[in-house]
Amino acid sequence: MGKNQLLLLLHFIFFIKLISLQPISTTEFIFNTFNSSNLTLHGATTLDEEHNILTLTNNSAFTMGRAFYTSKVPTRTPNTSKIISFYTSFIFSMTPVKGSFPGHGLVFLFSPFATIEGGSSAQNLGLFNRTNDGNEDNHVLGVEFDVFENPVFSDIDENHVGVDVNSLTSVVARSAGYWDDVKVDKFKSLKLNNGVNYQVWIDYQDSLLNVTMAVAGMTRPKKPLISDSLNLCDVFLDEMYVGFSAATGQLVETHRILAWGFSNTDFLVGDRLVTSNLPSFLPPGTSVFATKRFIIGMSVAIVLFICCALLICVLLIKRRRKMKRDLEAMEEWELEYWPHRITYQEVYTATKGFSDENIIGVGGNGKVYKGVLVGGVEVAVKRISHETEEGMREFLAEVSSLGRLKHRNLVGFRGWCKRERGSLILIYDYMEYGSLDKWVFECDESVMLGWKDRVRVLKNVAAGVLYLHEGWESRVLHRDIKASNVLLDRDMRGRLGDFGLARMHGHGLAAGTTRVVGTAGRPIEEGKPPLVDWIWGLMEKGELVNALDENLKAKGGFDSDEVEWVLRLGLLCAYPDPGTRPTMRQVLKVLDRTPSTDESEGDLLEKMKSSTMWSKYRRGSHKGAHPTFEQIRQSISSSMSLSGSDIIMEGR
Template sequence: MSFLCFSTMKEKNQHPKHLLLLILLPAILSLQSALAVDFVFNGFNSSDMLLLYSNATVESRILTLTNSTNFSIGRALYKSKIPAKAPNSSYVYPFSTSFIFSIAPYKNTLPGHGMVFIFTPVAGIKGTSSSQHLGLFNFTNDGIPSNHVFGVEFDVFKNEEFQDINDNHVGIDVNSLKSVEAHEAGYWPENSDFKKLKLNSGENYQVWIDYKDFFINVTMVRAGMQRPRTPILSVFYNLSDVFEDEMFVGFTSSTGQLVESHKVLAWSFSNSNFSLSESLITSGLPSFVLPKSPIFKSKGFIAGIVVGGLFVIGVCALFSLFLIKRHRRLAREREDMEDWELEFWPHRITYQEIEAATKSFGEENVIGVGANGKVYKGVLAGGAEVAVKRISHENDGMREFLAEISSIGRLKHRNLVGLRGWCKREKGSFMLVYDYMENGSLDKRVFDCDESKMLSFEDRIRILRDVASGVLYLHEGWESKVLHRDIKASNVLLDKEMNGRLGDFGLARMHGHGEVLGTTRVVGTIGYLAPEIIRVGRASDQTDVFGFGILILEVMCGRRPIEDGKPPLVEWVWQLMVQGKLMDGFDERLRTKGEFNEEEVERVLHLGLLCAYPDPNARPSMRQVVKVLEGKNDQPEESETEDMDAYLLHKLQSKEMWSDFSQTFGYGSAHPTFEDIKQSISTSMSLSWSNTSMVEGR
């Protein structure tokens, strides 16, 4: 082991040399001469500048304060006093000390009591006692101001007499063993929780004690680790009444009925250089941790093996019995299963898992309410956050449930809400488990939020692009074509990175590519329904495009499709375009901020109108919509070619196309109303609402 030891004492004195200095001599004499003390001990020699008392010795270059002797004291001080306070002044010199110590237990012996780093005006151990007094004070002088003693204790015994906080603490002592402040031994890692350190484990610990500007800071960590930025003790205390002009500095410790060895392996001190501790050698030091006895030789181990073997045999027998019963139970349940349960069995999640995740479906975890039940936030056993939708069998709940697991349950895309699984507790009670979307739904960030949470123009375009990508995947990217049939802002959710994800596939339908979906019941949300749905009751790619067009307009305009006392959104935006005031339709809050590209705004609003055009044949495909939102500007070619962006831009700017916009609807306004739908569908047909109450355009 390599050790380094050096000691320096520097004095700075000023002497007059010429007449000018003689004139300034009174001012110079008024300044206190500063004495700087710096020393580093990387290991100790008997010849070092140390005063050793009682059981303190130097063994193998290690300062050992106590050994296995009961009721003993060990004290070691720097050989000479050091300046601690300016003469005839209350100014206390700052100081910084660091040392590496180990409190080593003895085998089969209970350890105790502790050690103290001290400043003391006198040498020797007169007036001190062992055991709980740590070789620092005794019964009669503890707490007397005339002691003029300052210390930092490392105590492994909880003594009620001194109001110790526990049996493993660090404390600041001033003239008494009743600490001014104490904290459990340990350290604060960077950006992490407090880590405890067991003082008498035999491990080597490094301690830093600094005093400056009336602050006493104490920091500790395992030797060899970087010094933590946060001290375990930081106390404002004026030591001017405690320190004399010169003080001894060193260590003291004691044993009682409980014994342990207190060792100091290295030590630095300075009242001028707070970085001197960096000279301490912290690696290659001896370890005093007791070796563990081989466990396989103990009687307890042998007994444990026998008992454990019998236990394993019993567990195996019980487990075999459990498997047999489970196999029989599953066979009985499988006989009672419906066909769809067998098809989607791999994604099933147990009710117990969901109940635990949502804390028994506590009301405090409700994050939404839909037409067929509530949505709860939950945390699965692995820590993953999820959203759980409970679906009742009423209001076509079973139909919605099967639509979700048969469509999104098999789809994987970054812009679709992920379905983790499903659960059926009993017939008519269903649950769907989704990935949790931290930032809620898009409509909350467009309509129902303050300005601090409102989406910017760039965010809205990016989210529209995300949703368009998800719809394109539904139409063209999977083995079957999926029609969402309910695209709207409240069904677009935002994840942690504010990416848009399309969710709520309760109305979705699948069919093969190239096939035409048959007529169905009219389902959807008022304000987002394409006119042909009302006329023929048949959903298609173009009805999804229509819904996406309405989504574009409501996101860009900050208005819902249908609002009381206002014209329908599409008709209003169309009229503004005809009047050459299209920018008046852009969200007034964003217009006020001014952080947008006017040309891009008009381009996207034109796209929204084109997607929501009454004639489905005039609407673009989702592939064409994605290209426009991606902002490509190639030269126009044939309208049937792959690159449709320039063609669409030409189409968007066609005055002739928009001149017949309202007449093409076949209704008195630019949108089918409640009355239109009531006249077009029978009472057996149903509408799906995003809220529990009938609200237009929500």
């Protein structure tokens, strides 16, 4: 090699070295307060001028917001694939909104663009949408703080921190919290969206990403929450925007950034964030024992508490004296049913002050609460409005009828209570399994009552009605028998309840029903025959078994002959001619398959087997036509009263 060529080679090597020694551009900033001059805001993001903080989303549903540092930051050494180290720390707060379920979370991110395009709300956190999630051309790195467990993204739980690379399916995720510095194996969980201010540290150096978090004001834990080897060569461009994204959906919470620092060179950038005297966004009722505001307020509260306690004592003494002096004037009906009366205080305590948490049902005239009386007795407490005439009628009907009836197939009546200028209250035995309709109409197939259980409950109800018609000193007409008024006790035994429309008649009175009362039932679908006509038609075709619900058929366990037997009995009970209908005693014997020598019961069995009488119905030779649904609907408005004209046929 010649001398000139050697000199040329040395100059070339020197030039390459000179280029490689050129300083790398770096970025560093500290924001202990925020202003619009150094941030780009998108979507729902705003600057809270009162606290000088960043609010990514407010208390609105289906919103998203982003905030970016105005300039791009260097992320890769020019003309190489080497990723530049970065260190960032920020303080955030997620606060639930009263009356809404909280969600969804926020993300610290690197992005090629400082826009909001490409993101969507709810579980997407404003980061991606359905079409671009998982696209390698996104060039996005995110660290998510997610409070919604979405199986679509393989989330580990509903309170986690995850690292996202071009996708919302995290490459690594951990439950939110930190490792104790003293007890190194002790992990302390943190709830992300309880309103507490948390500080986060995120570092990337030599392909190692560390994510650490703790309560703001604490020293940075030594052991990171996440430490993962991550190659970002195919993710980062030479320069990227850095910032935050957050979103709400049907789940709503407020996402705030209180302080933020970023550096390519300073590992301790988080130490320069101000963590004292930060605004508090704890929701009402959250403990704040460690704050100065609490200490000052507590000092004042102690003095006020003593004064209030003395005042309350004086008022209680006066109230008790007044109650002894001014006994509530009792109405005539109260004197008759006094033995069943329970004190209001006992009922109030049993229901925890009529707490909404104790509500187990809502009726037309009030709510039903679960309660526990002194001694641990579980009861159902029905609170009826005293303001309406209908509510008063229902109350008196229940007390006057059910209050004196005792039968294992009737809901047990414990007592009543009347609050001055307030509510009328009825107390019953608590039925563990609720109403029958929840087990036959509004339930999963796995828990739906099978055929045998339904027949057993049918027998229970028939036994209860027989007692009402024949077993007491007066005949009691329930007038509103339906699935929602049949309750199931702990043995799944059917008990008839809700006597709000009940009437009593003396035995031996000749009567005839003059109007429809109670619940007319659900409307028949347009274009389809009434339910009774439909069953009649199936019977004429010999297809009565097809009347069974498809889910019940799938469950199995029924006997086709028994199904036909029960449905024929039901048709007899709904027969247009009242004189043809069976008595409840006959119904019960038929259900029990009890042999009988009684001539009338023998006739009943023949009617069930014969098709002649059914054809009479179809030809219209019956005495009275079965009412159509429209006739029932038109009469319903005038049928809810307890007038003297509402009576039934003898023995039915």
